[in-house]
Amino acid sequence: MDIGFSPEEMRFREQCRDWLHANIPAEIRPLDAADAIDFDKHWQRQLFDAGWAGINWPTDYGGRGLSIVQQVIWLEEYAKAHAPWIGANFVGINHGGPTLILNASEEQKAFHLPQILKGEAIWCQGFSEPGAGSDLAGIQTRGRIDGDELVINGSKIWTSFAHVADWQELVLRTEDGSRRHAGLSWVICDMHAPGITIRPIRKMSGQTEFAEVFYDDVRIPLNNVVGGLGNGWKVAMSTLSFERGTGFIADQVKQSEEIAELISKARANGMINNDHIADQLAQMRAEVAALRAMTYRNISEVVRTGQPGPEASIIRLFTAELGQRLERMAVLLLGEVILDFAYGDDNAVHDYLRGFASTIAGGTAQIQRDIIGERLLGLPKSR
Amino acid sequence: MDLTPDEDQMALQTATNDWCRAHMPLAEARSRPEGLWQQLEMMGWVGMTAPAMDLDHPTEALVFAELGRFLAPVALLSSAVAARWTKFDGKVALALAGTDNIRLFDSHNATHALGLFDANIGSVNIDADCETRRSLDLSTSIAHLQSNPPVETINDPRAALHLQLLVAAFSVGCADAARDMAADYATLRQQFDRPIGWFQSLKHICSDMAVRAAVARSQLYYAACALQAGESDAAFHVTAAKRLADQAALDNGRANIQVHGGIGMTDEASPHLCLKRAHLLQFLAPAESRILLAVSP
Ligand SMILES: Cc1cc2nc3c(=O)[nH]c(=O)nc-3n(C[C@H](O)[C@H](O)[C@H](O)COP(=O)(O)OP(=O)(O)OC[C@H]3O[C@@H](n4cnc5c(N)ncnc54)[C@H](O)[C@@H]3O)c2cc1C
Numbered sequence: 001m002d003i004g005f006s007p008e009e010m011r012f013r014e015q016c017r018d019w020l021h022a023n024i025p026a027e028i029r030p031l032d033a034a035d036a037i038d039f040d041k042h043w044q045r046q047l048f049d050a051g052w053a054g055i056n057w058p059t060d061y062g063g064r065g066l067s068i069v070q071q072v073i074w075l076e077e078y079a080k081a082h083a084p085w086i087g088a089n090f091v092g093i094n095h096g097g098p099t100l101i102l103n104a105s106e107e108q109k110a111f112h113l114p115q116i117l118k119g120e121a122i123w124c125q126g127f128s129e130p131g132a133g134s135d136l137a138g139i140q141t142r143g144r145i146d147g148d149e150l151v152i153n154g155s156k157i158w159t160s161f162a163h164v165a166d167w168q169e170l171v172l173r174t175e176d177g178s179r180r181h182a183g184l185s186w187v188i189c190d191m192h193a194p195g196i197t198i199r200p201i202r203k204m205s206g207q208t209e210f211a212e213v214f215y216d217d218v219r220i221p222l223n224n225v226v227g228g229l230g231n232g233w234k235v236a237m238s239t240l241s242f243e244r245g246t247g248f249i250a251d252q253v254k255q256s257e258e259i260a261e262l263i264s265k266a267r268a269n270g271m272i273n274n275d276h277i278a279d280q281l282a283q284m285r286a287e288v289a290a291l292r293a294m295t296y297r298n299i300s301e302v303v304r305t306g307q308p309g310p311e312a313s314i315i316r317l318f319t320a321e322l323g324q325r326l327e328r329m330a331v332l333l334l335g336e337v338i339l340d341f342a343y344g345d346d347n348a349v350h351d352y353l354r355g356f357a358s359t360i361a362g363g364t365a366q367i368q369r370d371i372i373g374e375r376l377l378g379l380p381k382s383r
Numbered sequence: 384m385d386l387t388p389d390e391d392q393m394a395l396q397t398a399t400n401d402w403c404r405a406h407m408p409l410a411e412a413r414s415r416p417e418g419l420w421q422q423l424e425m426m427g428w429v430g431m432t433a434p435a436m437d438l439d440h441p442t443e444a445l446v447f448a449e450l451g452r453f454l455a456p457v458a459l460l461s462s463a464v465a466a467r468w469t470k471f472d473g474k475v476a477l478a479l480a481g482t483d484n485i486r487l488f489d490s491h492n493a494t495h496a497l498g499l500f501d502a503n504i505g506s507v508n509i510d511a512d513c514e515t516r517r518s519l520d521l522s523t524s525i526a527h528l529q530s531n532p533p534v535e536t537i538n539d540p541r542a543a544l545h546l547q548l549l550v551a552a553f554s555v556g557c558a559d560a561a562r563d564m565a566a567d568y569a570t571l572r573q574q575f576d577r578p579i580g581w582f583q584s585l586k587h588i589c590s591d592m593a594v595r596a597a598v599a600r601s602q603l604y605y606a607a608c609a610l611q612a613g614e615s616d617a618a619f620h621v622t623a624a625k626r627l628a629d630q631a632a633l634d635n636g637r638a639n640i641q642v643h644g645g646i647g648m649t650d651e652a653s654p655h656l657c658l659k660r661a662h663l664l665q666f667l668a669p670a671e672s673r674i675l676l677a678v679s680p
Contacts, residue, residue, distance in 0.1 A: 001392070001441040003608040005384055069384065263676055272676070282672035286623035290598045293605035297386040304387055314597045317590075370583065372590035377566040379580035379589060 003296070005073070012070050016077040019050055029084040031207040031346055034200075037122070037164040040087040044119025053093075053117040057101065061113035068302055072249055072295075079253035088161045092116035092123035095242035096169055099186075103227040103235050108188065112167070124165035125243075126156040126189065126213060127236065134367050135383075137180040137233070141172040141215060143187065145222065150174065150187065152195075152218040158361075162211040163198045165191045170220075171236050174229055184232030186239070188224040195219070205353035206343030243362050244316045251319050252295045256288045258326050265333050280329060287322050294318070310376050317368040320358040327352040386604050392442055399449040402426060409560060412454035412522040412656045420456065420474060420492070428455075430472060432463040440545075444552045444607040448600070451556025454660050457523050458489035460549050460667070461497040468542040469506055469535075471495050478507060479666055485528040488663070490515060499668050504542040505534040520663040521656065544610055544621045547668035551606070551621070554628035554664045555599050561635035561657040562592040565642040572644075579642075588638050595631035602627050619674055626670035632661035 005013070025043060030036040047053045048062070056071040057063025086093060097116045100109055115121035132138035141154025152172060162168070168189040175183030191198075195218035200211045227235040263281050266272040272281070294315050301309040330348040331338050341349040359365040373379040388396060406422060407415075423429055428450065431438055443463075450459060457477050465475040476490035478498030487496045490509055497506045510528070518525035566589050569580030579585050606624035609617040636658030640647040647654045 001386055001388065001604055001608050002612065003384055003386070003605060003614075004612065009384075264678070278672060278676065282675035283626070285675045286602070286626045286670075287598065289605070289620060289623045290602035290627055293386065294598060294601035296384055297601050297604065300385045300387040303385070311597050314594050318594055318598060366583070366587070369587040369590040372593050373580070373586035376593050377562075377569075377580075377589050379566060379569055379586050380578050382581055382583055382586065 005069075009069060009073060012066075013073045013077060016052075016074050017081070019052070020077060020081040020083055023050070024081055024083050028346070029087060031344065031350075033088060033161050033164050033207070033209045036087050039084075040089055041119040041122070043084060044086065044089045044093075044117075048118045053119075054097070054113075057097065057113070057117070061101070061109055062117045063113075068299060072299055075249045076253050079250045080257070088122045088164055089116075089119055091125050091161065091165075091169070092121065092167075095125070095239050096123040096167075098242040099169065099235065099239040100226065102238055103186075105226075108224075108226060112188070121167055122161060122165045123167045123169065124159050124162045124191065125239070126159050126162075126168045126170040127239075128158045129155060130157050134364055136171075136236070137184075139171060139173055139184060141170075143172045143174045143185065143220070144176075145174065146219075148222050150220045150222060150225075152189070152215040152220060154215050156213045156215075158201075158210050159213050160210045160361075162191070162213050163200045163208075167191060168213075169239060171232050174225075174232070181233040183230055184236070185229050186226045186232040186235035187220060188226060189218070189220055190224075193218050193220065203354065204356075205350050206345070207354075240363065241312075244313070244368075249295060249299075251323060252288075252291050255291065255319075255323060255326060258330070259285050259288045262326065262329055262333060269333065271333055277329075277332070280325075284322065284326060284329070287318075291315070291319060291322060313368060313371045313375065317365060317372065320365065320368075323358050324355050327355040386601070386608070388441075388445055392445055395442065396445050396449055399428075399446050400452070403449060403453040403455070407453050407455060409453050409656065410653050412653075412660070413650075415456060415522055420458070423456070423459065424473070428459060429462050429474070430466055433466040433472065440548060440607040440611040441604060444548060444603055447549050447552035448556040448559070448603065451553030452560045454522055454557065454560070454656055455553075456489050457520075457553075457663065457667075458493065460546065460553065461489075463549055464504060464542060464546045465495070465497045465506065467545060468504060468537050468539070469497065471497075471506070475506070476509060477667070478505075480505075481666075485532075487513065487515075487526040487528060488518060488520075488523045490526050491524060499543060499546065500534050500536060502540070502543060503536045503538060504546060505536040507532040507534055518663065520659045522660065523663070540618070541610070543668065544618060547621050547625050547670075548603075548606060548610060550664055550667045551599075551603055551625040551628040554625070554632040554661065555596070555603050557657055557660050557664065558592070558596045558599060558628065558631035558635045561632070561639040561654070562589070562596050564654060564657070565589050565592060565635075565639040568643055585642060588642055592635045592638050595627075595634055599624070599627040599631040619677070622670045622674045625668065626675065629661070629665045629670065632657070632664060636661040 029039050054063030055066050055074050056068050059065040143150035143152045168191055170187045170189035173183055174185040195216040197214040198211050200208045202208045271277050298308050331352045338349045374381050461477040462475045465471045474493045476493040476496035477488040478496035479486040480500050495506050496509055513526045515524040515526040569585055569589055570578050572579050602624040606620040609620040639654045643654050646652045
């Protein structure tokens, strides 16, 4: 075991740092998806042109074909440099693309992957429905097969970036009378197709970033099914494993910067003399260090065995809850200043309100605990 | 960078675990047999940290976490540090310098005791007539040194970090043991016609135990590597490991009792052994908040 990086990796780190230093946009990323979309696309294109998009994606589809350790180094430097959130590119880069790499046909990959990397195609995720949240197998949106097309009816909700997206990971029921996990398909849905209506929804933190999506006789070619008709559950699970599995790498660095800032703030305003606060800060400093260790352990496991260890689900839950405790501490240190918050503000109060998502989106903390208990500890399945 | 054990390390881990399972079961920690220490010496666990053995800290941490999982005698900790940093070999008792006096653990047949004195590792002579009895942790004896003996200290701060790292490894093992005991029981014990682990309120107690244990173990590995590499922030990382490991051992120790219900708080069942061990480890080379809050760790 060792925590050092090879000379080659250190050179790579320097290249990342130098490029980021010279190229991070001076402009601040707007909060609303509709205002941010041009910014997001432009920044993604810039990343692609400089070779920083898809660092560990196959070269055939526009990636760099480098190692996962190099991908981690990039994400670490990215967070350290306070580079902007990839925003609307989040779904395509973090789980849409990886799902296609694993499950899609050559034709689908060749068409979509380069567009994702270049920021030309924005993706969104149509999994959740009003009646199917934690219980994803309760999906009711239907696709009737008509010749070489699917005719889609139903609705999705909480779809992040739906109103600015070009494509959607759409999971729907393609087999009449099928129940639960059977009869579902994972389909690439064209968000510009006739029959789609989108109602954006505002969050309690102010921004309008997700939406409800209605499908009224929407026609999508059968060719757009990924991984085969009726295999939607399996493909969706691979999407979720990417969604739950990779996001934490950047969080780990962000949280380490945050805790250092919180400690100096508490020193400056004297609140560090409150033993309870000092103790919580010390605890979180230790936990943030452990999060990096856990991330490295997980990455080492991928390098060694080709897949993340079962502890990936632990990292995700721990990151989410630690993040929320940091956000709570930040507003505690602010005191009554939090009352000045107004929609549109991009500050600690905003982060605190927005951060409630981290134990809800992509599987709630309760569902994550079920997964840890059942898959890691072998406890009986409750659902 | 690689924070997973390599093949040799995994083999050593498994061998340690197998031996402990066969010869030093956790359930017997309520009263360890007389001859156990000789067996540990014969197997090489006692002298393995001597400079001549050239064992690295990560490997040591892995082995001590396994020993800790079976609530191995705590004199292994003091003897390991003594073997590396002092002229004593063989059994060295564990000393805890408190505010009132010095407590000694596992002092049977030992002529010296080692522990932290202020911030440094130090050792003291043990009086022959020192009276011993059982401690809260039933696996070990406790004695109070009445006099104020001269302390021979080692001024190298790495010695203190070495002790802190090994204690953290013991705590990680202890946290693992409680987690596994709870998960096993939650699978076996039936109420309302199903295993109690089916109920989420119990399942999630167990999941949180798994999270705490994984967090602590990860930081233990990182800290061991940082100490081995002589990194400037090694003290920070070892302190963080100790804090998280103590907490995991204590919290898992308590949670395990809750998962067991009535049997969990009896003397005859094992859960209390883990909790009591966690309370002992908590006072050994404790993690200082000051180090965790330092401006640049
Ligand atoms: C900011 C944000 C962005 C999102 N983006 C997307 C997106 O882009 N695409 C998409 O498809 N979805 C998205 N989601 C939806 C998200 O995946 C769901 O909100 C989530 O899975 C929970 O479903 P639900 O909201 O229906 O809550 P419910 O499932 O109704 O849960 C309500 C409460 O009940 C608990 N609960 C439910 N079932 C159980 C159980 N079996 N045991 C114990 N507790 C249980 C939950 O933990 C929760 O506390 C997003 C959500 C948020 C908040």
